[in-house]
Amino acid sequence: MxxxxxxxxxxxxxxxxxxxxxxxxxxxxxxxxxxxxxxxxxxxxxxxxxxxxxxxxxxxxxNFEDLNPKTFVRKNLLGEGEELRDLRKDINGTLNEAASLNAAAVPAPRPTAAANGSAALPAGEQPPYDADAT
Missing domain, CATH: 1.10.287 (Helix Hairpins)
Incomplete structure (x- = not known):
């Protein structure tokens, strides 16, 4: 109705x-x-x-109906908008290319003691502090 x-x-x-x-x-x-x-x-x-x-x-x-918030969200955030879909494809392509270049340039990480399931540090020993990582 x-x-x-x-x-x-x-x-x-x-x-x-x-x-x-x-x-x-x-x-x-x-x-x-x-x-x-x-x-x-x-x-x-x-x-x-x-x-x-x-x-x-x-x-x-x-189109004034596109300015309605519900329509805007449906078209642009839920995948119906062509411009954002094209932009998403471009960004994903660029990221995939960068990831493939990095994978080829960076050697595989060496397995560590923690990866084998054993503790990497003896009991009570503090891990090293890296000021650049925090």
């Missing part, structure tokens, strides 16, 4: 309207609410057109 309202919710709203306004004034209240919604819609359409005129021809492809 409209505004994501189910049929029982609409019936409850209509019943609430009859109780609040009474059967005599309910048609007038509905007409004034419809008039208000038309005015709000006309105002938003005029504001949208004014913004398009002021921005100029370089923003002709601007």
């Amino acid at each position: 409209f505004f994501d309202l189910s049929l029982p919710e609409i019936v409850v709203l209509l019943g609430l309207g009859v109780v609040l306004f009474g059967p005599d004034k309910l048609p007038q209240a509905a007409a004034s609410a419809a008039r208000f919604l038309r005015q709000v819609r006309a105002f938003s359409d005029n504001a949208r057109e004014d913004l398009r005129k002021e921005l100029g021809p370089e923003f002709d492809g601007l």
Whole structure:
């Protein structure tokens, strides 16, 4: 239905309207609410057109629905945006190339005593402190 309202919710709203306004004034209240919604819609359409005129021809492809936060997140963060998808592919390609170059240039690490399962340091001995690592 409209505004994501189910049929029982609409019936409850209509019943609430009859109780609040009474059967005599309910048609007038509905007409004034419809008039208000038309005015709000006309105002938003005029504001949208004014913004398009002021921005100029370089923003002709601007879609105002894309500025909605839900749409922005869905398109750009969840993978539907083409620009970010292309950027992600470029970054992943660059990272993969760098990783393959580093793997070829750096020799494999030597196994240590800790890798074999035995303790690398005797009991009670402190590991060396590296000031550059912290």
